[in-house]
Amino acid sequence: MISFGRSAFVDFTHTLFEDAKRRDFTINALYLDEKGNLIDPFGGYNDLIDKKLRFIGNPISRIEEDHLRILRFCRFYGTFPNIDIDQNLKEKIIKKANRISILSNMRIRNELYKILMVKNFELCLTMFVTLELDKYILKKINKSNITNKHAGFKTKDFKIVNYIKTYGLNFINAEKLDLISIVMPHLYDLKNFDIIIKRFELNKRKIKYLNFIKQFKNNELLINQNIMKKLTSKEIELYMLKIIWKYRCKINKVNKGFFMKDRIPFNWYKFGLLHVFPIEIIKQIDLFNLKWPIFTLTKKKIQNLQDKTYFKNIDDLIFKAEDFWVNNNFNSSPENILIFLESYLDKEIRYDN
Numbered sequence: 001m002i003s004f005g006r007s008a009f010v011d012f013t014h015t016l017f018e019d020a021k022r023r024d025f026t027i028n029a030l031y032l033d034e035k036g037n038l039i040d041p042f043g044g045y046n047d048l049i050d051k052k053l054r055f056i057g058n059p060i061s062r063i064e065e066d067h068l069r070i071l072r073f074c075r076f077y078g079t080f081p082n083i084d085i086d087q088n089l090k091e092k093i094i095k096k097a098n099r100i101s102i103l104s105n106m107r108i109r110n111e112l113y114k115i116l117m118v119k120n121f122e123l124c125l126t127m128f129v130t131l132e133l134d135k136y137i138l139k140k141i142n143k144s145n146i147t148n149k150h151a152g153f154k155t156k157d158f159k160i161v162n163y164i165k166t167y168g169l170n171f172i173n174a175e176k177l178d179l180i181s182i183v184m185p186h187l188y189d190l191k192n193f194d195i196i197i198k199r200f201e202l203n204k205r206k207i208k209y210l211n212f213i214k215q216f217k218n219n220e221l222l223i224n225q226n227i228m229k230k231l232t233s234k235e236i237e238l239y240m241l242k243i244i245w246k247y248r249c250k251i252n253k254v255n256k257g258f259f260m261k262d263r264i265p266f267n268w269y270k271f272g273l274l275h276v277f278p279i280e281i282i283k284q285i286d287l288f289n290l291k292w293p294i295f296t297l298t299k300k301k302i303q304n305l306q307d308k309t310y311f312k313n314i315d316d317l318i319f320k321a322e323d324f325w326v327n328n329n330f331n332s333s334p335e336n337i338l339i340f341l342e343s344y345l346d347k348e349i350r351y352d353n
Helices: 016-021 044-049 059-065 068-077 087-102 105-117 121-130 159-167 169-174 179-187 190-199 204-218 233-251 266-273 299-309 314-327 334-352
Strands: none
Touching (some): 059 068, 068 105, 068 121, 105 159, 121 159, 159 169, 159 179, 179 204
């Protein structure tokens, strides 16, 4: 097979042994004959039992045939960590790492997704960093059309990614996002967002999500982590709901009205919190089942108040009411909220006059 990153010319063989020689790892060169007998030309069965990953023949030759095999090597490493890779081989593979930049977006995306779905994906990503693949997976092309080496992953701690995989996959699917669009902002810096969008060919919804996360990070609030360590899980939930409201007020200044009718889904704010709080704090609550409390005042009652005072902007009144309710720990009764609104409107009318 001759690979060009996006496509390949495949040369068919006439013997099983010739086919086996072209495969990447011994565990991928196992066959059964028509009677169900195992044919194992390179000892792959024992490697499978011993969880050992071995290239067939010269590792560099196998990699040069298709540079995606470097990523596949990292993927299988998560399942077969008993690999015989010396420093000399590591250095040789690192020299080939830049070649993954020529691989097609689809092949990169598919292989990276498979890596993220491996049970022990942390081992995969650790090998990813060891071989410097994280510095070439994004296409950073200069004016001379040469792919530059970039900074790579901003972290070597993949606890948040593991948390997202363990608890957040159903919410990711429900929001019509994917694991890559959720995880990339945790692995790469904000300045790489445009490159991430192009490299993984993200659709409009995923781009909108990344822009939301960029706003979230650019509007970062000061949070006293020491105070949070003293809170109970219920108190942490309340605190996080109030933090979500503060971010909403910063990010969505124009479209006010009821928070739960915003165009930005509430679940996106939950994913945003993973960029704000340490994972040790997040784990103390059931983040993805966190719900926005039910607002106790109806739009009709607010509208009645608006009609009496000729106040023009109903959405502004709704926002003021909800802000008062949030800042009172979601405990304000409808009567208390209306009293607050009447006071607010009285000041507004006196100010206008």
